[in-house]
Amino acid sequence: DQQVKQNSPSLSVQEGRISILNCDYTNSMFDYFLWYKKYPAEGPTFLISISSIKDKNEDGRFTVFLNKSAKHLSLHIVPSQPGDSAVYFCAASEWGAQKLVFGQGTRLTINP
Amino acid sequence: DAGVIQSPRHEVTEMGQEVTLRCKPISGHDYLFWYRQTMMRGLELLIYFNNNVPIDDSGMPEDRFSAKMPNASFSTLKIQPSEPRDSAVYFCASSMAGYRNYGYTFGSGTRLTVV
Numbered sequence: 001d002q003q004v005k006q007n008s009p010s011l012s013v014q015e016g017r018i019s020i021l022n023c024d025y026t027n028s029m030f031d032y033f034l035w036y037k038k039y040p041a042e043g044p045t046f047l048i049s050i051s052s053i054k055d056k057n058e059d060g061r062f063t064v065f066l067n068k069s070a071k072h073l074s075l076h077i078v079p080s081q082p083g084d085s086a087v088y089f090c091a092a093s094e095w096g097a098q099k100l101v102f103g104q105g106t107r108l109t110i111n112p
Numbered sequence: 113d114a115g116v117i118q119s120p121r122h123e124v125t126e127m128g129q130e131v132t133l134r135c136k137p138i139s140g141h142d143y144l145f146w147y148r149q150t151m152m153r154g155l156e157l158l159i160y161f162n163n164n165v166p167i168d169d170s171g172m173p174e175d176r177f178s179a180k181m182p183n184a185s186f187s188t189l190k191i192q193p194s195e196p197r198d199s200a201v202y203f204c205a206s207s208m209a210g211y212r213n214y215g216y217t218f219g220s221g222t223r224l225t226v227v
Binding site: 002006034036041042043044045046049089091098099100101102103104105 | 116143145147151152153154155156157160162167168203205207209214215216217218219220221
């Protein structure tokens with residue numbers, strides 16, 4: 001039972017344009033959401049997070065949007081750069097829980 | 113800080129052999145997690161520890177898998193006997209309570225191939 005789903009295995013975007021990565025979840029007890037970025041032969045690294053009391057969080061070129069009623073979150077990258085090419089994982093946790101539940105990941109490729 | 117250190121980086125073994133993966137968490141982190149990455153399921157949590165005590169091992173696929181954390185600076189994940197379907201990248205991660213501001217720190221992973 002996949003509680004966190006990333007339905008797009010891959011995404012290709014032109015440099016300078018907006019990249020939008022999507023994530024859906026099924027567990028209504030999730031109240032904290034994170035995005036991780038992973039380069040080949042490296043471990044995932046934390047990128048940005050959002051609490052369920054917010055619907056948007058920004059950090060430079062990265063913005064995460066949360067739609068609780070739709071159980072959907074998205075990561076926007078503007079403008080996209082070649083160094084953004086990586087696999088992006090969405091993750092979620094319940095209040096008070098230490099463990100994170102991850103999605104399958106989306107491979108983002110930024111084309112020059 | 114050297115980060116989370118995993119060894120070996122790559123392991124190739126024959127079916128039926130015992131495999132031991134190792135992890136050194138970041139000093140001061142009191143949580144340690146073992147994840148497995150596959151194409152189909154992404155990052156799956158296998159087991160996690162708090163202050164060296166296993167808290168949740170519900171993700172361990174079978175009795176062939178076992179994990180220990182004998183002290184705050186070392187953990188092992190053992191597969192005995194190994195099978196080809198165990199081939200995956202295994203990640204160790206650590207965090208402090210209150211991780212929500214900055215997430216976990218992952219190691220670079222061990223790529224396991226069982227032939």
